[in-house]
Structures are given as structure tokens and as C-alpha cells.
Amino acid sequence: MSSSDDDMPLAGKRMANGTNGVTPHLSAATIPSTLDATLDRQIPSNGQVMPGISIAHGDVKVEDTASSKDKGAVVNGAGASKRKVRESFTRPDYADAESSDDDLPLSKKRRTTTAVESDSDDTPLMAKAKANGQIVHMPPRLSAHQIGEESDSDVPLGQKLAKQKQKIEKAAEKEAKQIRKEEKKEADKAPKKAPSAKKVKKEESSDDDKPLSTRAPAAKKAKVASPKPTKKDKPAPASASKKAATKSKAVKKEESADPEDEEDDDEQVNWWEDPTKGDGTNKWETLQHNGVVFPPPYKPLPKNVKMKYDGEPVTLHPDAEEVAGFFGGMLNSTHNVENPTFQKNFFNDFKAILKKTGGAKNRQGEKVDVREFAKCDFKPIFEHYDAERAAKKALSKEEKKALKQEKDEAEAPFTHCVWDGKRQKVGNFRVEPPSLFRGRGDHPKTGHVKTRVMPEQVTINIGKEATVPVPPEGHRWKEVKNDKQGTWLAMWQENINGNYKYVMLAANSDVKGQSDYKKFEKARELKKHIDRIRKDYQKDLKAEATAERQRATAMYLIDRFALRAGNEKGDEEADTVGCCSLKYENVTLRPPNVVIFDFLGKDSIRFHEEFEVDAQVFKNLKIFKRPPKGDGDDLFDRLTTAGLNKHLKGYMDGLTAKVFRTYNASFTMSQLLSEMKSEGTIPERVKDYNDANRRVAILCNHKRTVGAGHAGQMEKLGDRLKGLKYQQWRVKQMMIDVDPKIKKKKGAEYFELPDDLDEEWIVEHQAFLVEQEKTKITKKFEKENEKLKAEGEKEMKPKELDERLKAATDLEKKMKKENKTKKVEAEGKGPTVEKLEEQVKKFDTRIATMAIQAEDKENNKEVALGTSKINYIDPRLTVVFSKKFNVPIEKFFSKTLREKFEWAIKSVDENWTF
Structure with a gap:
């Protein structure tokens, strides 16, 4: 899609493109005041903004009473096998594998029962399910014990959490004003070398409480006056971090485990002490590497090991046999092979490869028509691979060591590259072997064959004067580039979702570290703008223009409920959505102010939560769902992710919707740490940290599905x-x-x-x-x-x-x-x-x-503490806890993470603040 239509509503783009040949319903350009007045009478506002907290912990379970019989999934062709039910996760009710709705979007496939007659905006999803003959099990509620509260309190947990969130938001507002005040003082004290910059500072500080639209001219001037306008990721000034960085010079560098790395010790530079280094357009000037490692070619099965069809062994072409081996080799992964969607996708691809390679043949050499998955028996293949796995496991320690050494020696040339004259470790230098795609959550493409990547699909990125890696014999590279603005070494396109896979530097490399540093510094910079942003979108919730009101409502949902912004998907991609791409059917309204979300989010993980929202937000969502809109129509039809991010850049250079997730998690954690008094044994102090981490996840609405193996x-x-x-x-x-x-x-x-x-x-x-x-x-x-x-x-x-x-x-x-x-x-x-x-x-x-460990593990079952700790909470806050309460950093960061966050560990002391 060209950049010229970034601000065009999604519906408008679809009209222009003629998507599906259906004209979606588009909201009116403006919202009449009479409509607002009518809704005000229907849903009176109490004037209180509710900082939303979802108390529902886990997925809503829906059982179809009409189809209570266990259909069973035939896996090996040896009869029906019962499907294991995961208590913690309910798979969306996809239509039967042989259904004729293959071309329908996922949201349509999920509706396998007759529509409810009373399908109004205000009918909760729960009620609709009951009307459709389904039993609904609401998710369990968070217990006070799970977040370290006293269970005998008379104050409801939801109310207590909401108050805490309000308190944190007020602290954020106060801190933002204080930061701007201090910056103004610094600007006033500064010598009059750059009067234009000083003038901008005054103009910026004088209209703190004005809406963005009235501040636009000042923003433009500020941009012109910026000394380094090309540096988008310039971090916010922070005196605390500078002091900490100075102290870090005295910290002794840990000995390197790699003797070759020790040679570079004298050239070691603490780049985080000079955050502007490496911010230029070009990421490198010289780059040399040896390309990628391809998986070994397919080794055919022994002649006595064959797949069976209808009880008879069949001979397959090696290409088809390899695909049969993908399924046969993973029969012990029942979560995948018993999944009807996985079975259907695999079998469709398997039949296609059979057709392409001449089909299957029996002992007499006659062609066998493989038509039914239920007649396929992959057990002989599984037993062969299982025996190989057992034999490998039974090898002596010396034999295993010898094999590893042989592999390491073969891969040694690919593990490092020379980036601007410095040896840097490469992350994922191996090309993924062919296999069956699994995906996360309920991915509709699970089970499809991931084809073998050939050198002809791989593009190499390398320095112009460097020696180009030699491709495998008889092959050539797709292309060789000298892209200095790219931080990738090689790339190719995978066949499942059409995504590009990149070979990048390792997590502990300078380039990766700087990327993480800038990400969290950007969240820190948002601190001094957050109050104005919230004030502006709160005001725009009542804007006359529909586009402005939709944008404000989306910002509210992204900020308060940590919804991802979302991007428009192509026809071949998984039917996942985010805030800006929510559909009519993804949102259900329950008066007076409860909103129920139900959609497939990132990685096809189902997001099914209910929140209490501000009365005005509830009214706006009701307006955006007004007839003639219906299923399939966009909720925010006059908003795009690109348009939203363009608006946010008016507040702060480089600000996008995803920065809010990092900011909210890090700021919340910093507030909790400032109030914390951790005592007792080290396990007890670790639990205190995990309790705080869990509370951050709850307050910021970051949750996960309980793992399949948790109960065990x-x-x-x-x-x-x-x-x-x-x-x-x-x-x-x-x-x-x-x-x-x-x-x-x-x-x-x-x-x-x-x-x-x-x-x-x-x-x-x-x-x-x-x-x-x-x-x-x-x-x-x-x-x-x-x-x-x-x-x-x-x-x-x-x-x-x-x-x-x-x-x-x-x-x-x-x-x-x-x-x-x-x-x-x-x-x-x-x-x-x-x-x-x-x-x-x-x-x-x-x-x-x-x-304590068992209690901690149980309480963390629905909170992805690792994801939160690594991706959303500034790692420097974890270091602060470690130093403040004398807990070894090894208790929080593994060796890999300690290398990844070396900059955080060495750059701050216990007094650092986010």
C-alpha cells in the first residue's frame, strides 16, 4: 500500500480496492450533538474516569451442548483417539474440516451455530452463547492472595486495583509537569547561544495545558530548532542516568568466556555512555560475514520403514516421504497432531505433494489413491524416528561431546561477523529446516508444510569491498546487497505467511543493545508528555468529527487496556486484529459501561476480556456500532494505525502506539519499587519482585493463557x-x-x-x-x-x-x-x-x-512474567531491585539475558529512577 493513503479510512481503502466485492458501511463524517444528547439521557455519566482493570483471569470457556458427543480425532489410522481438553484454553469453534467455508474469514468460521435473534449491541457474548445452546463457564476471578493483598479486606479487589491505577496515573501527571518545569529552568539558565531553541522552550512550556491542535505551530518551530533533526531515536535527557553512567566506568568488566573476544577488551566502549553514537542513517560502513548454514539434505527412510494406507505399506517419492515424516515424527505432540485444523492443513499439502511426485504405490507397484486422512498410519515412521532419538540419547558423554564438537567446528565460520572492524556475534545464522508449521494460539494455518529454503531464495547483505560468501555447490544467491541502513545479514521469505526472515546480530551485540536502550529511553521520554496526551484524548472523546473521536477512543483503549494498535492484514494472513482494526463483532457492549472484547490478537492468541470504561467511551463505541453497520465492518472505519502514529509524532519525535505498553509497564514498576520494602530470605525477596511484576501485568492488562503442562x-x-x-x-x-x-x-x-x-x-x-x-x-x-x-x-x-x-x-x-x-x-x-x-x-x-516457589509458580500461571520482564519493564528497574535489596541479578536474568542487558547492569545503581 502506498504511503499516500495512510490516512484513508480502512473502509475507504477497501472501497477503492474493491475487496471481496462488498461495500462496507462507513460512519458519518460528523456526529450530531443531538445524538450525544440522546445517549447522555440513556447512559448518564457519573463524571468519573475509570482506569480499566480486567479482573477476569483466563479465557471464557464455551461448550456446545448441541454437539456434546466426542467426535474423536484419528491420528495414525488405527481408530479414533479422544482429544485432550486443556482446562486453561478454549479453542475457538472452527467449522468442520470438510466444510465449504474455506474462503471465509476466521471470524465467520467461529460462528458455527445459528445467529441469535436478539443480536443487539447490548447483548453480551455470554447471553448470545446461551441462546445458541452453549454452556458458558466464566473465567475465574483474580484472588487477592494472587497479588499479595489481604483477603479479609472489605474493599472489592477490582475497586482496590482501580484506585491504585488512578494513583499511579496522577503520579505520572505530576511527574510530567515537574520534568517540564525543570527543563524550562535549565533552558533559562543556559547561555544564549541558540536563541531559537530557547524561544521554542518558552513557547512549549507556555501552552502545556492547550490541546495539540492549538500547539501545532509551536511544534513545527521546535522541530526546526532541533539541533539534530535526523536523529529520531534521541533519548530524553536524564541527569540520573548520566550520573549512573559515570559511576559505571569504575565497574570491572567480567572476564569473557571466549578467548578470541578477550582480544577486543582494550577496544571495549560503553556505548550507553554516549547514546548518540550509532544514531546516524548508516548502521555500518564495513561488514564481512560468511552467510548462513543450511540444514542437511533429506535422508530417506530405510526400505523396511513405510507409511501405511488402509493397513498396507506404501512407497512414496522422497519428497512426499519427507512430508509424511514431518507428521509421523511428531505423533507424540498430541496437542498438534490431534488438532483438526492441523490435520486438515497437513493432509491438503500432503495430497498436493503426492500429486506432484507421482503418488503412492503398493507392494505390487500399483498406484494407491490416498484420499482419507483416517486411513493413513504414520506409526511406523514415528517408531523409526523415536528409536533414533532414543539411540542418540543413549550415546555416551564422550560420543555426545565429539558430535557437538564436530558440529561446532562446522558452524564456527558463521557464528561471528566483522561489523565496522569489530567482531560481533551473529544470532540466528541457521536457516530453519523444512517442517510443519505450528504457530501460536489458534493459528488457522497450523499444520501447513514449511518448505525447504534454497539459496536461490536468500538475499545477502554485505560490505561492498567484502568477499561475498560462496553459496552451496550448484546454487546461487537470490541477490547480494550493500544496504548500510539495514542491520540484517541475510533474509528470505517463508512460504506460510509470506513473512521475511532475517539473520541479525546476537542479542548481546552493540547494535541490539542500542536498539533496546533506545526503546526504553523513548518510553522514558514519554513521561514528560503523557499528561498532555491523556488530557487531549480525553477532550477529543467528545469531538464533533468522527475521525477525531475514533482516534481519541482508540488512544484511550491502547493507553488504558494495553491493546496493540494492530495493522490491516492481507487476505492470506491470519485473521488477527488490533485496536485500529477491530471489527463490529469483536466488541460487545453491556450497559452501563462494560465493554467485552473477543478477537484473535498477535500470534492468533484469543483476547477475551471485559472492562469497565469511562461513560463517554461506552457511548462512543455505541455510536461506532450504529446501524447499518454489522459483522465484518470496521469499528474504527475512519482511523488507521499509520494515521494514529502520525498524530502521536506531533507530541514527541518517534512516538508510536506501541510505546505506551513499554511506558505503562515501566512506570508502574518504578512506582511499585519506590514503595517496596523487601525483607526476608532471598527466595522471599525474589517472590516480592515477582509479585510486583505480576501486579504490573495485571494493572497494565498483560496476560497469557495457562500453559498446557502447568497442571502437571x-x-x-x-x-x-x-x-x-x-x-x-x-x-x-x-x-x-x-x-x-x-x-x-x-x-x-x-x-x-x-x-x-x-x-x-x-x-x-x-x-x-x-x-x-x-x-x-x-x-x-x-x-x-x-x-x-x-x-x-x-x-x-x-x-x-x-x-x-x-x-x-x-x-x-x-x-x-x-x-x-x-x-x-x-x-x-x-x-x-x-x-x-x-x-x-x-x-x-x-x-x-x-x-514459596510453588505459590509463586501457581500465582504466575496466567501472567507472562518473562515477557513482561524482558520486553516491557525497563531492565534497569530489575537491576535497581537487585542492588537495592541485595539479590543476585542471576535470580532474574539468565546468562543470555545478562549478556543482552549488560548495558543495563553496568549503567545504573540502586538510586536510578525510570
Whole structure:
């Protein structure tokens, strides 16, 4: 799409392009005052702006009562297999795989039942589902305990969170005014070298409370007066960061793990101390690298391993066999292979490759028409690949090390490049091998074949004077470029969504670090404009022009509810939307002021939340949904993401809608940290940080779907916790064995079995302990034999292992005796009551620590703390917490992240503020 139509409404673009041959309904250019007055009478405003918080934690579950029978998914051609239901996530109800609605958008496919007769704007989605014969399970509500609140408070949790959000927003407004005031003072004190700049400062400060439209001329002057108008990402001035940067010079650089990197130590420059470095148009002047690593060619299956069709083994062309292997190799991934959409997309692509390669043939060489997925049996392929995986896993440590060394040596030339004379690590230098596309969430293209990328599809970006990498023999590159403004080394287009894949520098490289730094500095700069932006869009919520009112409403939703701006999608892309591209059917209104969103967002993750909004916003959404609009029509039909971002740049150079997510998360975290007093053990302090991180996610409406394996992980953690309690209980019983009078002295309650343990669980746990002991002994025996073999000595005989395994047999007998006699004999050398009491105390500490970890994990199940911590919260705030409360940074950042955020770790102290 050309840049000339950026401000054209989406509906207008579709009319111009004739999309789908359907003319969408477009909102009137202006909103009559009579309509506002009518809505004011219908929905009176209480004059209070509600900072929206979604208390619903998780997805709404909808069960279709009309189709309660389990259809079952045939995976291997060996009969029906039941589909596992994930409690934490409900897959949108797509139409049947063989349905004729293939060309319909995803939003249409989701409606598999008859429309509700009363389908008004004010009918909640829940009611519509019930009317369609569906059972609706509302998501669980956040508990006060989950965010560290007292559960006995009389104030409702939603109200408490809303008040906290209001408090944070007021603090933001106050701080913005203070920053501008201080900047004005600095400008007044500055020598009169650049009078035009000073004049701009005065003009800017004098109209702080005016709407943007009236400040436009001043903004233009400011732009002209800017000393470096080409530097879009120039960070906001911050005296605190400059002081911290000065201190960081004294910080000793950690030793590099790579000897070759140590050669560059003398040239090490803390670029964050000079943030303007590298901001020019050209990202590099000289660039040399060795291209990319391609996956190995397909290795055909042994002749005795064949896919079966209708019970008979069939022979396939290698290209078709490779595709069959993609599906067969992942039969253990039931979440994918039992998904009807995954099955349908795979089978369509598989039939296409069969047709292209001459089809399948039986033992007699006759052609077999592969028509039904249910008759396909991929199990022989799975068993072959599974055996290969097991064999690889069973390799000795030395063999695994040798294979890794061989691989590392082959890839060594590709791991680094020379960027402006400096050796930099390359991130993803490997080209992805062909496979089946999985996608995230409910991607409609899941299961399609990701084709093999050939050199003829790859474009190389390299210095003009550099040696161009040699492509694989018999091939050539698509193109060789010398794009100095690009930070990519190679690129190609993948076949699923038509997206371009780029080979970039590693996360810990200077270029990547500067990108992260500028991103968070831009969010910091937004601090001094946020009050004016909010004041302006609040005023424009009542604008007469529909375009202005739609823009203000979208800004409200983006700022308050962390909705992504969204971009218009092509016909072949996943039917995902953001704020600016919301459809009529994505928003349901429930008087007096509740808005329910239901759409597929980024990565096809379903966003299904309800919020309380300001009364004026509710009225505006009602106006934007007025007839004749209906399903498929744009809600904000006079707004585009490009138009919105163009408007935001009027406030601040480089400001876009996505900066609000980073700003809100970082500013909220900084406010929580300023009020925090973390004490106790390190695990308790880590939990305090996670509690704050979780609260940021809730206040900023950043959530995630519960992982499929969460329940299993919690069960294992629970068993480990119960195992510690059981061991502690045994030690207490040993105390009675040493001194029977201790029971009367300490009281019978002290020695009772914990409430969450019972005899049945104990028997199961004892069996587990015996098996664990056998495994431990066997592994140690095998390891010692490997060592003897490597040293050229004689290996131990199996009899030695049998002798060692008697310890596990003795343990089993001992536990059976304990269950029978209800007595535990004291263990160890010279056991005393005092020694056993010390053991009990140690178990107390271990149990408390594990209980905290389990509670933390459970509370975090629907909050993506990692994503929040890495992408939205300024990493310098995590460093501040680490230094302020004396918690090792390793508790928050892995080695990879410590390299990525080296600039944050070295540039601030505990007094730094966002």
C-alpha cells in the first residue's frame, strides 16, 4: 500500500480496492450533538474516569451442548483417539474440516451455530452463547492472595486495583509537569547561544495545558530548532542516568568466556555512555560475514520403514516421504497432531505433494489413491524416528561431546561477523529446516508444510569491498546487497505467511543493545508528555468529527487496556486484529459501561476480556456500532494505525502506539519499587519482585493463557513438597526411637502425620523412592564403566550391578517393615535427639522455600512474567531491585539475558529512577 493513503479510512481503502466485492458501511463524517444528547439521557455519566482493570483471569470457556458427543480425532489410522481438553484454553469453534467455508474469514468460521435473534449491541457474548445452546463457564476471578493483598479486606479487589491505577496515573501527571518545569529552568539558565531553541522552550512550556491542535505551530518551530533533526531515536535527557553512567566506568568488566573476544577488551566502549553514537542513517560502513548454514539434505527412510494406507505399506517419492515424516515424527505432540485444523492443513499439502511426485504405490507397484486422512498410519515412521532419538540419547558423554564438537567446528565460520572492524556475534545464522508449521494460539494455518529454503531464495547483505560468501555447490544467491541502513545479514521469505526472515546480530551485540536502550529511553521520554496526551484524548472523546473521536477512543483503549494498535492484514494472513482494526463483532457492549472484547490478537492468541470504561467511551463505541453497520465492518472505519502514529509524532519525535505498553509497564514498576520494602530470605525477596511484576501485568492488562503442562508441573512440585514433609515426619519418628519419652515432652501433635499425607500416597511415594534409588545406582554403575573403558581398563561385570542394587531392595524391605510396625528406626552414626532436631529444622527451611516457589509458580500461571520482564519493564528497574535489596541479578536474568542487558547492569545503581 502506498504511503499516500495512510490516512484513508480502512473502509475507504477497501472501497477503492474493491475487496471481496462488498461495500462496507462507513460512519458519518460528523456526529450530531443531538445524538450525544440522546445517549447522555440513556447512559448518564457519573463524571468519573475509570482506569480499566480486567479482573477476569483466563479465557471464557464455551461448550456446545448441541454437539456434546466426542467426535474423536484419528491420528495414525488405527481408530479414533479422544482429544485432550486443556482446562486453561478454549479453542475457538472452527467449522468442520470438510466444510465449504474455506474462503471465509476466521471470524465467520467461529460462528458455527445459528445467529441469535436478539443480536443487539447490548447483548453480551455470554447471553448470545446461551441462546445458541452453549454452556458458558466464566473465567475465574483474580484472588487477592494472587497479588499479595489481604483477603479479609472489605474493599472489592477490582475497586482496590482501580484506585491504585488512578494513583499511579496522577503520579505520572505530576511527574510530567515537574520534568517540564525543570527543563524550562535549565533552558533559562543556559547561555544564549541558540536563541531559537530557547524561544521554542518558552513557547512549549507556555501552552502545556492547550490541546495539540492549538500547539501545532509551536511544534513545527521546535522541530526546526532541533539541533539534530535526523536523529529520531534521541533519548530524553536524564541527569540520573548520566550520573549512573559515570559511576559505571569504575565497574570491572567480567572476564569473557571466549578467548578470541578477550582480544577486543582494550577496544571495549560503553556505548550507553554516549547514546548518540550509532544514531546516524548508516548502521555500518564495513561488514564481512560468511552467510548462513543450511540444514542437511533429506535422508530417506530405510526400505523396511513405510507409511501405511488402509493397513498396507506404501512407497512414496522422497519428497512426499519427507512430508509424511514431518507428521509421523511428531505423533507424540498430541496437542498438534490431534488438532483438526492441523490435520486438515497437513493432509491438503500432503495430497498436493503426492500429486506432484507421482503418488503412492503398493507392494505390487500399483498406484494407491490416498484420499482419507483416517486411513493413513504414520506409526511406523514415528517408531523409526523415536528409536533414533532414543539411540542418540543413549550415546555416551564422550560420543555426545565429539558430535557437538564436530558440529561446532562446522558452524564456527558463521557464528561471528566483522561489523565496522569489530567482531560481533551473529544470532540466528541457521536457516530453519523444512517442517510443519505450528504457530501460536489458534493459528488457522497450523499444520501447513514449511518448505525447504534454497539459496536461490536468500538475499545477502554485505560490505561492498567484502568477499561475498560462496553459496552451496550448484546454487546461487537470490541477490547480494550493500544496504548500510539495514542491520540484517541475510533474509528470505517463508512460504506460510509470506513473512521475511532475517539473520541479525546476537542479542548481546552493540547494535541490539542500542536498539533496546533506545526503546526504553523513548518510553522514558514519554513521561514528560503523557499528561498532555491523556488530557487531549480525553477532550477529543467528545469531538464533533468522527475521525477525531475514533482516534481519541482508540488512544484511550491502547493507553488504558494495553491493546496493540494492530495493522490491516492481507487476505492470506491470519485473521488477527488490533485496536485500529477491530471489527463490529469483536466488541460487545453491556450497559452501563462494560465493554467485552473477543478477537484473535498477535500470534492468533484469543483476547477475551471485559472492562469497565469511562461513560463517554461506552457511548462512543455505541455510536461506532450504529446501524447499518454489522459483522465484518470496521469499528474504527475512519482511523488507521499509520494515521494514529502520525498524530502521536506531533507530541514527541518517534512516538508510536506501541510505546505506551513499554511506558505503562515501566512506570508502574518504578512506582511499585519506590514503595517496596523487601525483607526476608532471598527466595522471599525474589517472590516480592515477582509479585510486583505480576501486579504490573495485571494493572497494565498483560496476560497469557495457562500453559498446557502447568497442571502437571504443579502436581510434580506438590509431590516434591509432600516428599519433604514425609522425610521430615520420618526424622521425627526416629526421635521417638532414640528417646520414647520425647513424645510426651513435645506433645503428640508434633509427631502426627501431616494432613496432606495419607497411607496410600506414602506407599506410592515409597515405591517411587525405591525406583529412584535403582536408577541412581544403575546410572552410577554405567558412568563408572564408561570411565574404565575410556581409560583402557577392564569393565565391571553385571554381577557388580546386581550387588549394588541390593541397597534398593533393602530400602524396599525397610519401608514395608515401617508400614507394618508403624515405627521408624533411627539412621546414621550415633543418632541423638539434638542431631535429629537439627535435621527437622533444616527440613522446615527447605519446605518453606519450596512452598514459596510453588505459590509463586501457581500465582504466575496466567501472567507472562518473562515477557513482561524482558520486553516491557525497563531492565534497569530489575537491576535497581537487585542492588537495592541485595539479590543476585542471576535470580532474574539468565546468562543470555545478562549478556543482552549488560548495558543495563553496568549503567545504573540502586538510586536510578525510570
